[in-house]
Amino acid sequence: AQTVTQSQPEMSVQEAETVTLSCTYDTSESDYYLFWYKQPPSRQMILVIRQEAYKQQNATENRFSVNFQKAAKSFSLKISDSQLGDAAMYFCAYRSDGAFGNEKLTFGTGTRLTIIP
Amino acid sequence: DTAVSQTPKYLVTQMGNDKSIKCEQNLGHDTMYWYKQDSKKFLKIMFSYNNKELIINETVPNRFSPKSPDKAHLNLHINSLELGDSAVYFCASSPGTVNTEAFFGQGTRLTVV
Secondary structure, eight states: OEEEEEESSSSEETOOOOOOEEEEOOOSSSEEEEEEEEEEEOOOEEEEEEEETOSSSSOEETTEEEEEEETTTEEEEEESSOOGOOOEEEEEEEEESSTTTTTOEEOOEEEEEEEEE | OOEEEEEOOOEEEEEOEEEEEEEEEEEESSSEEEEOOOOTOOOOEEEEEEEEEEEOSSSTTTTTTEEEEETEEEEEEEOOOOGGOOOOEEEEEOOSTTOOOEEEEOEEEEEEE
C-alpha cells in the first residue's frame, strides 16, 4: 500500500516571501500521479498542482511549483510571493495509475500554512 | 454553477439515528467517491463508484451504505450513528480515466451528539 508523509504539521511565512512544503511517499509502482490540494477555512478542497511521474519536468502553475524527485520519492511544493489568500491546509496526495474507479487518492496528514502580514 | 454539490452542508444528529448525505455532480464524470476527514484533518477514501458500480470499499463499517442511482449521483446512508462517525464527509468525482484529478464537493460536517 502507498503511504504519503508530510513532516511539517505547521509552517509560516512572511507575505511576499517564498515557502516550501515537504512531501515524501512510498510506492512500488512506476507510474502514478501526485497532487497538492489546498483546503482553506471554507473547507473546499482545491487542486493546486499536479505532476505525472513519467514526466521529468517539474510542474508549475503561476506562483506554485514543485520539486519532484522520483528516485528519492519526494514531491515538495514551493509557493513564491506568498499572499494572504494562500493561508490554508495543504495536502499532498498520491494516485495510482488506475482508472474506472480504482484511482483513489492517498493523502498526507497536511501542513497548515500561515501567512504573516 | 456548482460542479460537485453535497447536501446538507451541516448535519447534527443524535446517536442511534439514521441519516443520509446526498451528492450530485454535473461534470459528466463516470466515477464518484466518498472520502472522510476526521477531527485531525486526515482524509481517507471510503468508497468509489464507476458508472453506478461499486469499485472501492475500504474497510468501512457496514452501517455505511453508499447508493448510486445514476452516474451523476452518489448518496451515503449511515445507520445507527455513533459518536465516532463525527467528521467531514467529502464527495468527489473524476472522469474515471488515467491522468485525471478528482473534483471535490464542499463537504458535509456531521456531528453526532
